[in-house]
Amino acid sequence: MSLSMADEQKQLLQEIERLLESGDTSALRKLLSDQRSSDIAEIVELVDNDERRAIFDAMDKPMSAEVLEKVDEATRAELFELLKDEELISLVSELDPDDAADILSELSEEERAELLESISPTESAEIKELMSYSEDSAGGIMDPVLISVPEDATVAEAVSKIRAAEIDEDFYSVYVVNKTGRFLGDVRLRFLLTRPESAKIGNLIDPDTIYVNVNTDQEEVRNIFSKNDLIVVPVLDKNHKLVGRITADRVIEVAEEEAAEDLYTMAGTDPDELDNVSVFHAARVRMTWLLPCLIGTGVTALVLMFFHDRFHIDNLSLIYTVALAFVPMIAAISGNAGLQTSAIVVSGLATGHLVALKLSQVFTREVRIALLVALSCGLLGGIACAILLHTKGLEDGIKAMRLVFAFGTAMFSAIMVATTLGLFLPFLFRRVGIDPAISSGPLVTTANDSISVAIYMSLTLLLAT
Amino acid sequence: MSLSMADEQKQLLQEIERLLESGDTSALRKLLSDQRSSDIAEIVELVDNDERRAIFDAMDKPMSAEVLEKVDEATRAELFELLKDEELISLVSELDPDDAADILSELSEEERAELLESISPTESAEIKELMSYSEDSAGGIMDPVLISVPEDATVAEAVSKIRAAEIDEDFYSVYVVNKTGRFLGDVRLRFLLTRPESAKIGNLIDPDTIYVNVNTDQEEVRNIFSKNDLIVVPVLDKNHKLVGRITADRVIEVAEEEAAEDLYTMAGTDPDELDNVSVFHAARVRMTWLLPCLIGTGVTALVLMFFHDRFHIDNLSLIYTVALAFVPMIAAISGNAGLQTSAIVVSGLATGHLVALKLSQVFTREVRIALLVALSCGLLGGIACAILLHTKGLEDGIKAMRLVFAFGTAMFSAIMVATTLGLFLPFLFRRVGIDPAISSGPLVTTANDSISVAIYMSLTLLLAT
Numbered sequence: 016m017s018l019s020m021a022d023e024q025k026q027l028l029q030e031i032e033r034l035l036e037s038g039d040t041s042a043l044r045k046l047l048s049d050q051r052s053s054d055i056a057e058i059v060e061l062v063d064n065d066e067r068r069a070i071f072d073a074m075d076k077p078m079s080a081e082v083l084e085k086v087d088e089a090t091r092a093e094l095f096e097l098l099k100d101e102e103l104i105s106l107v108s109e110l111d112p113d114d115a116a117d118i119l120s121e122l123s124e125e126e127r128a129e130l131l132e133s134i135s136p137t138e139s140a141e142i143k144e145l146m147s148y149s150e151d152s153a154g155g156i157m158d159p160v161l162i163s164v165p166e167d168a169t170v171a172e173a174v175s176k177i178r179a180a181e182i183d184e185d186f187y188s189v190y191v192v193n194k195t196g197r198f199l200g201d202v203r204l205r206f207l208l209t210r211p212e213s214a215k216i217g218n219l220i221d222p223d224t225i226y227v228n229v230n231t232d233q234e235e236v237r238n239i240f241s242k243n244d245l246i247v248v249p250v251l252d253k254n255h256k257l258v259g260r261i262t263a264d265r266v267i268e269v270a271e272e273e274a275a276e277d278l279y280t281m282a283g284t285d286p287d288e289l290d291n292v293s294v295f296h297a298a299r300v301r302m303t304w305l306l307p308c309l310i311g312t313g314v315t316a317l318v319l320m321f322f323h324d325r326f327h328i329d330n331l332s333l334i335y336t337v338a339l340a341f342v343p344m345i346a347a348i349s350g351n352a353g354l355q356t357s358a359i360v361v362s363g364l365a366t367g368h369l370v371a372l373k374l375s376q377v378f379t380r381e382v383r384i385a386l387l388v389a390l391s392c393g394l395l396g397g398i399a400c401a402i403l404l405h406t407k408g409l410e411d412g413i414k415a416m417r418l419v420f421a422f423g424t425a426m427f428s429a430i431m432v433a434t435t436l437g438l439f440l441p442f443l444f445r446r447v448g449i450d451p452a453i454s455s456g457p458l459v460t461t462a463n464d465s466i467s468v469a470i471y472m473s474l475t476l477l478l479a480t
Numbered sequence: 481m482s483l484s485m486a487d488e489q490k491q492l493l494q495e496i497e498r499l500l501e502s503g504d505t506s507a508l509r510k511l512l513s514d515q516r517s518s519d520i521a522e523i524v525e526l527v528d529n530d531e532r533r534a535i536f537d538a539m540d541k542p543m544s545a546e547v548l549e550k551v552d553e554a555t556r557a558e559l560f561e562l563l564k565d566e567e568l569i570s571l572v573s574e575l576d577p578d579d580a581a582d583i584l585s586e587l588s589e590e591e592r593a594e595l596l597e598s599i600s601p602t603e604s605a606e607i608k609e610l611m612s613y614s615e616d617s618a619g620g621i622m623d624p625v626l627i628s629v630p631e632d633a634t635v636a637e638a639v640s641k642i643r644a645a646e647i648d649e650d651f652y653s654v655y656v657v658n659k660t661g662r663f664l665g666d667v668r669l670r671f672l673l674t675r676p677e678s679a680k681i682g683n684l685i686d687p688d689t690i691y692v693n694v695n696t697d698q699e700e701v702r703n704i705f706s707k708n709d710l711i712v713v714p715v716l717d718k719n720h721k722l723v724g725r726i727t728a729d730r731v732i733e734v735a736e737e738e739a740a741e742d743l744y745t746m747a748g749t750d751p752d753e754l755d756n757v758s759v760f761h762a763a764r765v766r767m768t769w770l771l772p773c774l775i776g777t778g779v780t781a782l783v784l785m786f787f788h789d790r791f792h793i794d795n796l797s798l799i800y801t802v803a804l805a806f807v808p809m810i811a812a813i814s815g816n817a818g819l820q821t822s823a824i825v826v827s828g829l830a831t832g833h834l835v836a837l838k839l840s841q842v843f844t845r846e847v848r849i850a851l852l853v854a855l856s857c858g859l860l861g862g863i864a865c866a867i868l869l870h871t872k873g874l875e876d877g878i879k880a881m882r883l884v885f886a887f888g889t890a891m892f893s894a895i896m897v898a899t900t901l902g903l904f905l906p907f908l909f910r911r912v913g914i915d916p917a918i919s920s921g922p923l924v925t926t927a928n929d930s931i932s933v934a935i936y937m938s939l940t941l942l943l944a945t
Contacts, residue, residue, distance in 0.1 A: 051688060053707045178674045185711065186670055187652055204669050205651055209643045223516065241736060242518045244729040246650065246711055263728030264709040267735055271706060274739030277826060280917035311926030315933050319807065322937040323800075335788075339804045342784065343811050343933065347926055361742060452745035461776030461812055468780050468808065472787040 028058050035069050043073045052078055056085035064097055071098065080109035084118065091121060104133045111184070112138065113158045113259075116145035153236050154229040156269060157250045157259030163190040166199055166217035170210050173202070187247045190257055191220055197255050200224035226251050229258055233269045240266045275362050294380060298387035301355050305392060308351055312344035313399050319343075320403065337404060338475045341396070341422060342468055345429050348392050349467040350460045353433030356381055360441040361451045378438065385434035389427045397423030421478035428474065429467030436463060493523050500534050508538045517543055521550035529562055536563065545574035549583065556586060569598045576649070577603065578623045578724075581610035618701050619694040621734060622715045622724030628655040631664055631682035635675050638667070652712045655722055656685055662720050665689035691716050694723055698734045705731045740827050759845060763852035766820050770857060773816055777809035778864050784808075785868065802869060803940045806861070806887060807933055810894050813857050814932040815925045818898030821846055825906040826916045843903065850899035854892045862888030886943035893939065894932030901928055 027050065034043040047055060047070065055074070059067055059082055071079055071094075083094060083106050095103065107115050107130060119127050119142060131139045141159060148154025162180055164173045173189050188201040200220035210219060226249045227236055239248065240263060250259040319340040359381070400422045404415045441451035492515065499508040512520060512535065520539070524532055524547055536544055536559075548559060548571050560568065572580050572595060584592050584607060596604040606624060613619025627645055629638045638654050653666040665685035675684060691714045692701055704713065705728060715724040784805040824846070865887040869880045906916035 051708065174673050177670065185652070185668055187650070187711070203650055204673070205642065207673060208639050208669070237732065237736075240729065241732045243516065246652070246728055263711055263732060264705065267702065267706045267728060267731055270732055270735035270739065271702075274735065274743070277917045278739070278743055280915060308926045311930055315811070315930045318930060318934045318937065319804070322941060339784070339807075342804075342808060343929060346780070346808050346811070347929060450745060452742045461773045464808060464812060465776055465779045465783060469783045472783065476787060 024054065024057060027054060028061060031058060031070070032062070032066070035066055040073060043069070047074050048078065052081035053085050056082045059086050059094075060090045064093065067094065067097055071102075076105060076109055080106040084110055084114045088121060091118070095122065095126075100129070104130055108134045108138065111158065111160060112141045112145055113156075113160075116142045120146055120150065148229060151233045152229065153227045153231040153233065153250045153261060154258070156233055156236070156265050157229075157261045158184075158265075159259040160184055161190060161249070161257065161260045162186055163192050163257055164216050166191050166193055166215075166220075168216045169212065170207050170214045170216065170219075171212035173216055174207055174212075177207075185262075187262075188249075188260075189216075190249050190260075191216055192257060196257075198226065198249065198251050198257050201249060224249075227261070228253070234273050236261060237266050237269050237273065241270075278358055278362050294383045294387065297380075297384045298391070301352070301384065301388055302391055304355070305348060305351060305388065306395075308347055309344065309392065309395055309399070312341075312347045315343045316340040316399070316403060337400065337418065338422075338472070340403070341400060342471070344396060344399075345426060345467050345471045346464040348396070348426065349429040349433035350463055352385070352388055352392070352430045353437035353463050354460060356385065356434045356437035357441050357451075360438060364441060364445060364451050381434065381438050385431060385438075388434070389430035392430055393423040393427035396426040417478055418475065421475045422471075424478065425471035425474040428470050432466055432470065433463045489519065489522060492519060493526060496523060496535070497527070497531070500531055505538060508534070512539050513543065517546035518550050521547045524551050524559075525555045529558065532559065532562055536567075541570060541574055545571040549575055549579045553586060556583070560587065560591075565594070569595055573599045573603065576623065576625060577606045577610055578621075578625075581607045585611055585615065613694060616698045617694065618692045618696040618698065618715050618726060619723070621698055621701070621730050622694075622726050623649075623730075624724040625649055626655060626714070626722065626725045627651055628657050628722055629681050631656050631658055631680075631685075633681045634677065635672050635679045635681065635684075636677040638681055639672055639677075642672075650727075652727075653714075653725075654681070655714050655725075656681055657722060661722075663691065663714065663716050663722050666714060689714075692726070693718070699738050701726060702731050702734050702738065706735075743823055743827050759848045759852065762845075762849045763856070766817070766849065766853055767856055769820070770813060770816060770853065771860075773812055774809065774857065774860055774864070777806075777812045780808045781805040781864070781868060802865065802883065803887075803937070805868070806865060807936070809861060809864075810891060810932050810936045811929040813861070813891065814894040814898035815928055817850070817853055817857070817895045818902035818928050819925060821850065821899045821902035822906050825903060829906060829910060829916050846899065846903050850896060850903075853899070854895035857895055858888040858892035861891040882943055883940065886940045887936075889943065890936035890939040893935050897935065898928045898932055901931075 030046060031043065034046060055070070055078070059070060062070070071082075074082065083091065083098075086094065098106070107118060110118070115138075119130065122130065131142065134142075145154070145157075145159065148157075162173075162177055164176055168176075177186065177189070186204055188203055189207070190201050191199045193199055199217070200222075201224050202216055202219045203221065206219045225239065225243055225245065227239060229250055229252050231239075236248070239245065245263065247260055247262045249257055250261060252258045317340075320336065323336045323340075360377070363377075397419045401415070401419045404418065444453060445451045495511060496508065499511060520535070520543070524535060527535070536547075539547065548556065548563075551559065563571070572583060575583070580603075584595065587595065596607065599607075610619070610622075610624065613622075627638075627642055629641055633641075642651065642654070651669060653668055654672070655666050656664045658664055664682070665687075666689050667681055667684045668686065671684045690704065690708055690710065692704060694715055694717050696704075701713070704710065710728065712725055712727045714722055715726060717723050782805075785801065788801045788805070825842070828842075862884045866880070866884045869883065909918060910916045
């Protein structure tokens with residue numbers, strides 16, 4: 016099923032590209048208007064800026080706004096550059112306040128202020144209010160659009176309020192408040208259908224009503240949803256007043272975000288790395304995780320050198336001992352670098368984000384990041400090796416330099432091999448029907464270790480003796 | 481917020497234990513009837529079997545059934561032993577067919593057949609039907625309870641059908657079918673409230689209706705939900721007939737399951753390990769992941785020994801070289817064993833499952849698993865070391881045995897230290913406000929490496945020379 020979905024997407028992409036090439040705008044307009052905004056968003060993520068411009072020109076405003084909201088952050092950053100200011104303003108004002116607030120939080124402070132000035136004051140006040148909550152809190156993920164009725168209203172009055180609201184959103188409950196605006200509980204929509212029109216709303220309140228506070232962490236919100244099988248939950252401020260509601264679809268996104276975050280953190284990379292298209296940025300994010308690893312394995316090398324002295328083996332070749340002392344560094348750094356790459360690929364495959372579409376893009380990007388990481392680690396590792404040799408007072412300067420060079424080259428090669436495996440194995444595993452996550456497990460990382468140690472020792476032997 | 485929730489849980493647990501001790505059954509009955517079934521389920525997971533028995537005696541049947549459905553699989557397995565057969569049958573028949581099917585799939589074939597015979601034939605047919613679908617498919621997670629109306633029905637007729645159904649579940653859409661039972665699309669509940677009573681249902685069908693197939697994988701279902709911001713989706717069989725619906729609350733659970741699975745697989749353990757209370761079972765699951773790691777690092781040791789010969793260092797102490805050759809094994813095995821432990825703890829903390837409740841239980845369990853794993857690895861590592869020494873023809877048998885013993889002991893100690901760190905660091909990090917997931921990242925695993933290598937080399941020096 017997931018493969019056939021990807022196939023459908025591929026067909027749509029080819030069809031769109033064909034129409035773009037032939038310049039048949041009206042056919043393109045027709046094709047796009049028949050699609051779901053989420054499908055177009057995925058296409059927009061894949062095409063280049065010229066094609067994006069043409070696609071946005073061919074969509075009507077509500078569709079363009081939805082697509083802008085649904086693309087990933089990196090693509091949206093590029094769309095901000097691509098779209099004219101007036102265009103962006105008109106798209107943002109098309110969106111619900113919560114979606115608008117999410118998008119505005121990605122703009123620079125200057126652009127944001129400009130945009131907020133250009134839209135209606137009530138709307139801009141609502142957006143500002145939403146932006147004041149932390150992104151990871153209930154306030155940050157809630158939707159302020161809801162229907163509340165006083166406790167002494169009748170079912171008929173509640174229904175006419177829903178009718179009057181005429182909002183293009185779904186409701187699953189109406190919320191009941193007392194005269195001072197304090198929240199009392201919720202009434203399921205189904206009760207409005209099945210109870211007499213004259214019934215008092217106050218009597219239909221669910222005695223088990225669950226609510227969250229505006230400051231509740233989004234991870235906690237997810238746990239409350241899954242523990243209580245919720246579809247929607249009201250959000251209250253500290254005065255027990257209703258400020259919004261969170262629906263389960265948003266919580267599914269939160270669950271995915273939080274899971275990806277844990278996975279990335281354990282693999283030593285950052286979801287942040289995907290929000291930015293720059294390869295340098297991604298390499299920097301990964302290096303901040305590999306640096307402690309370099310230092311740690313440097314300490315291990317020192318530990319091993321310390322024991323070399325304790326074993327009282329005077330006539331042991333220093334080159335050989337130093338080479339061995341750095342084996343853990345080679346194994347750990349190349350293992351982690353490979354793990355970082357496969358974590359990105361595995362979680363991309365799981366969320367369907369990377370499924371079979373323009374793999375070449377992913378490959379080019381990952382290989383360039385790997386090159387930067389391998390170069391940096393090779394350099395830093397070489398320096399660490401040089402320092403260690405210096406403290407041990409290796410007389411033969413040429414020999415020491417050759418060892419350092421061998422070490423840097425070996426580190427570079429080992430990382431390149433490990434990241435290449437981390438990149439291709441998840442896809443390969445998936446193709447033959449094995450869970451891609453296994454390719455990031457101990458099984459593959461250990462195989463990786465043997466390979467990188469073999470490369471390292473061969474290069475040391477070749478270059479340093 | 482999450483801490484205060486845990487505090488509430490703790491208070492409830494203390495209150496229940498106090499009432500159990502004093503034998504005040506009516507007060508206990510009153511207290512339990514005021515709680516949410518999800519809260520009681522968490523308490524039931526924590527108390528011993530005698531207390532469980534007393535709690536189930538004090539709850540009414542609907543509440544007992546809900547609690548049985550909400551506890552984790554390991555606890556449920558113990559409840560199956562604890563509850564009398566008639567009791568189990570009456571609780572299962574209290575549940576919705578989808579929940580009943582989930583629970584039945586955990587029973588032995590014999591017990592299942594017995595239970596299915598004891599309930600009403602229609603109910604048992606429905607449950608059997610549900611159990612025929614794969615657990616990870618849309619059919620396996622769907623709820624067969626839904627409301628469908630023919631396309632020529634009016635809004636008033638649809639509403640009276642909902643009223644007549646009188647099901648204790650929430651609906652967000654009604655589904656429209658044609659005369660032959662083929663699915664046509666869905667109508668949101670809100671339209672039934674806001675459109676004239678005489679309007680034809682067929683005209684209110686959402687043109688963008690999304691559905692899934694009964695065989696669609698649950699991961700794909702989750703992706704469809706998050707891509708299209710869904711709350712509920714209908715499930716069709718291969719003849720395009722309605723067979724059920726999946727609601728977002730179930731998908732949130734799926735998202736958590738799938739994320740935990742990826743995390744566990746990457747850390748080299750298995751969500752399966754938590755479904756069974758046996759420590760031996762858990763140790764076996766982890767060993768199946770550590771074994772390839774042992775073999776892989778054994779290959780690395782061979783590689784390093786191979787290079788020892790290539791470097792032509794005849795007078796190098798064989799003890800020292802062999803000791804160094806096993807450094808990657810020590811580092812990798814203890815690192816992975818620590819990672820397995822912390823993956824369990826980190827994901828337990830994230831889902832709120834482990835939050836501050838009876839930590840001593842978790843500790844005792846994890847320490848016992850660690851002991852088993854460390855003993856097995858120590859033994860296997862020692863054997864590998866003995867074989868390698870044998871092939872190298874170390875003349876001094878006593879020396880070789882001492883090295884093997886040193887190696888086994890060192891491996892055991894290093895794993896114990898690593899798992900202890902993997903167990904405590906996530907809690908410690910959480911307490912001081914750092915993301916617990918970081919403690920499973922490269923940062924800590926590398927620190928772990930240095931510590932275990934230092935322990936290993938010290939023991940080798942102490943015992944083998």
